Amino acid sequence: MALDLFTERGYGQTSLREIAERLGLTKAALYYHFSSKDEIFMALHRRLHESLDATVAVLEDEDMTLGGWLALFERFVEKFPGNRKLILMHERNRTAFEKVHNEGHDQEHADIEEKLSAALRDPEIPVRERIRIGCAFSMMMGGLLFAGDGFQDVDADELTAEMKSALQDLLGAY
Template sequence: MAAVAEDTPTRIRSVAVELFGTRSYRGTSMREIAEGVGITKASLYYHFRSKAEILESLLGPLLDQLDQVLAEAARRRGLAAVRKHLLEGSADALLSNRRVLGLLFRDASVYGDEGLVLGYRVIAWMEEAQKLLAGPRAGWRERIRATQALSAVADPVSLFPDVPDADLRAELLRGANELLQD
């Protein structure tokens, strides 16, 4: 019996990401999630107090991975090593979270009132990653290219779901590195 209870949050997240992806975050109700999982609404609230908590459980691990990549990149010596670690680590984190990444890129309602903290977290991460990629003495042109390189790694991940991870990763990194060439 304990195995079923442990699996319920995973099933809830799976149904939620599917519904959020098709109906939008704001357009999906807790009742619809519960029905999709095959549990009562009361059971759903036992596992997650709110839809915002479900969203956090979906996006939090991705943002935690990206924060870890950023921290590890900051400890590297030399701009080339920082860039390599940041771009490769970000690509790996994003590719391993392809399903939930689409929520950040395709559904603006995730940044509504309940998801505002997540939105701030994404923006703060982007700003720090851009500074690291651009380098300590970067001017505005280098910072623009660094921002473009981050977008080159992140944006296509959810737009090309049929491209195998290894192939997509190679192309993402090739494009991002080309943007950073002086």
């Protein structure tokens, strides 16, 4: 599957030949289903968005506070089990996503990273809070790397609970 190859080897190191091979098809067959390599990539991108946009929708409405970010991140963590592979692929291909994102003049989707990036550079928010929000986000996303790596023997619910606990220690201590 393309998802696995992009995660293991990275987008730029994965060829259509490899993808087709793992699928038991030929390259030509892939072009019946997708018009380009980028489109395969973007299809996976869209799948993740469709799965998480409802969770992130609150960003449109609310003016986020520290507690608001905590609540959002906690909801995000709860969605991890069902989206682990997609998020992991995304995390391991940030450069490739940015490139396709820029070239394609991608439609304005309610992207959590855009709102986050805006908050992190917002001079209205105290520096300490901005740093904490950034730390919490990277902890949350990076935690996934280990969720598949070192924590395979750990119960999913326990992992979720511990991640929430860590988020609270980072954001809730005020």
